[in-house]
Amino acid sequence: MSTPTTIVWLRQDLRLADQPALRRAASRGRVIPVYIYAPEEEGDWPPGGASRWWLHHSLESLDEQLRQLGSRLIRRRGTTQDILNELLEETGATAVYWNRRYEPAAIERDKTVKAALLAMGVQAESFNGSLLYEPWTIRTKQDAPYQVFTPFWKACLATETVHESLPAPRELVSPPKWPKSLPLDELELLPSNSWDAQFYETWQAGAPAAERRLRQFVNETVRRYHEDRDRADFDGSSRLSPHLHFGELSPRQIWAAVEKSSGKVPAGKSKLGQGAEVFLKEVGWREFAYHLLYHFPSTTKEPLREQFRRFPWRRSATELWSWQRGQTGFPIVDAAMRQLWATGYMPNRTRMIVASFLTKDLRLSWQQGARWFWDTLVDADLANNTLGWQWTAGCGADAAPYFRVFNPTMQAEKADPHGDYIRRWVPELATLPTKWLREPWTAPAEELAAAGVKLGETYPQPMVDHHEARDAALAAYERVKNS
Ligand SMILES: Cc1cc2nc3c(=O)[nH]c(=O)nc-3n(C[C@H](O)[C@H](O)[C@H](O)COP(=O)(O)OP(=O)(O)OC[C@H]3O[C@@H](n4cnc5c(N)ncnc54)[C@H](O)[C@@H]3O)c2cc1C
Numbered sequence: 001m002s003t004p005t006t007i008v009w010l011r012q013d014l015r016l017a018d019q020p021a022l023r024r025a026a027s028r029g030r031v032i033p034v035y036i037y038a039p040e041e042e043g044d045w046p047p048g049g050a051s052r053w054w055l056h057h058s059l060e061s062l063d064e065q066l067r068q069l070g071s072r073l074i075r076r077r078g079t080t081q082d083i084l085n086e087l088l089e090e091t092g093a094t095a096v097y098w099n100r101r102y103e104p105a106a107i108e109r110d111k112t113v114k115a116a117l118l119a120m121g122v123q124a125e126s127f128n129g130s131l132l133y134e135p136w137t138i139r140t141k142q143d144a145p146y147q148v149f150t151p152f153w154k155a156c157l158a159t160e161t162v163h164e165s166l167p168a169p170r171e172l173v174s175p176p177k178w179p180k181s182l183p184l185d186e187l188e189l190l191p192s193n194s195w196d197a198q199f200y201e202t203w204q205a206g207a208p209a210a211e212r213r214l215r216q217f218v219n220e221t222v223r224r225y226h227e228d229r230d231r232a233d234f235d236g237s238s239r240l241s242p243h244l245h246f247g248e249l250s251p252r253q254i255w256a257a258v259e260k261s262s263g264k265v266p267a268g269k270s271k272l273g274q275g276a277e278v279f280l281k282e283v284g285w286r287e288f289a290y291h292l293l294y295h296f297p298s299t300t301k302e303p304l305r306e307q308f309r310r311f312p313w314r315r316s317a318t319e320l321w322s323w324q325r326g327q328t329g330f331p332i333v334d335a336a337m338r339q340l341w342a343t344g345y346m347p348n349r350t351r352m353i354v355a356s357f358l359t360k361d362l363r364l365s366w367q368q369g370a371r372w373f374w375d376t377l378v379d380a381d382l383a384n385n386t387l388g389w390q391w392t393a394g395c396g397a398d399a400a401p402y403f404r405v406f407n408p409t410m411q412a413e414k415a416d417p418h419g420d421y422i423r424r425w426v427p428e429l430a431t432l433p434t435k436w437l438r439e440p441w442t443a444p445a446e447e448l449a450a451a452g453v454k455l456g457e458t459y460p461q462p463m464v465d466h467h468e469a470r471d472a473a474l475a476a477y478e479r480v481k482n483s
Helices: 020-028 049-068 080-091 104-119 149-157 197-202 207-228 241-245 251-262 274-295 306-310 317-324 331-343 348-361 366-376 382-393 408-415 420-425 445-450 466-481
Strands: 005-010 030-037 074-077 095-099 123-127
Touching: 005 020, 005 080, 020 030, 020 095, 020 123, 030 049, 030 080, 049 207, 049 366, 074 080, 080 104, 104 123, 149 274, 197 331, 207 241, 207 251, 207 274, 251 274, 274 382, 306 466, 317 331, 317 348, 317 366, 331 348, 331 366, 331 408, 331 420, 348 366, 348 382, 348 408, 348 466, 366 382
Parallel strands: 005 030, 005 095, 030 074, 095 123
Antiparallel strands: none
């Protein structure tokens, strides 16, 4: 009997280690790793510009890693079902394996694909490669999904799960003849302008880079994570988010690395340092985001809390543009939005600051903010982005209350105490003394002149008066609160 061939359909699991689908395929016989670029199948959320940039480099890296095992990555573009059918026919493969995704459009597509494969007599199997706890395994005592993080995470930690990660296969058996693969450039993932210039200085995609970053974070940064994670002026967090989104790293690998560096974690009662504990809890927020997305799929578009459907959002294309381009006149907001545009990233604290500014100071809808993030973040992730926006706007599960309006000045004092972050991303204010840097409109004329700042010319006047905007937001909230 000839050795059976398995297609491994890769998606957001672009790695070789802790890769259940690949591992199972490798133990069955010959393996054909395949990536199918099918943005039309992502519903309303085809990958944005920054995600496509990352994907290009991640696919390149994965192909290199596979070649070191004597294998390769087959790239195709088109309708998944058609391409799988073609490949099955071309290669004589008798099984297709993949790791599960949890976005609503992906779930629907995957169900259809699985049914079609099984109907053709092809073995079709999916695995858990990207979560510690799959969404349907964690339920409240009333057998409902959780909507509050703390009891959700407690329930997770009390549940038996695998925290150990699987090693990468040592070798992969190739088919006698490789099917055709599309050259990477023909996927047309990179921008046609030079928008991505700074991405190259900031990031290295691919599992080897992800593992290096994880090692460095666990060895150097994690012990101070609880204190430094909110800082914008240096890397106090792991910056693993794009690697996690694309599955270059699994949460099990993260868990295992943190455990190894800090001693075993008995379920619920951890002996970890405070930094490691707070960090793993953030990884828990990612689990919670997937739990919510799975159980409340409409939240990518609609607020979870129904009364917010009637919230009187304002509409203004010019104000939205000023926010997107970092021209609001609030230096901490502008610094963060410019960092996002230049590097595809901003830290969690500034994400909350700019999201609060958009939804409360400007009262523009969180959906517009989520869309912009979707296009510009290298870590754009439907579960985490939806949770982050609904949390900040106050309309989601376990959200910040709507009346909590971030004060940009006070937030900047904490996130960027010396003004280094603002100076880096808003260079037109670079020589303004720190005292005036966060509110340049309060600076005396001679200070502005000495720093070469002309408000309204070299740097914008503030778009709104924060205190008035806050009152207006709270008044709007009062109207919907009890409806
Ligand atoms: C408005 C808004 C939008 C966001 N959009 C995204 C998004 O599209 N993609 C994304 O990955 N994260 C998003 N986040 C969550 C968070 O800001 C990022 O995960 C984090 O800043 C990434 O940096 P890091 O890897 O250094 O995080 P760390 O602090 O080192 O955390 C480790 C990992 O835990 C997860 N994590 C951390 N914080 C959160 C959180 N609050 N919610 C869910 N998961 C979390 C991430 O996977 C992260 O990589 C958003 C937050 C807000 C407020």
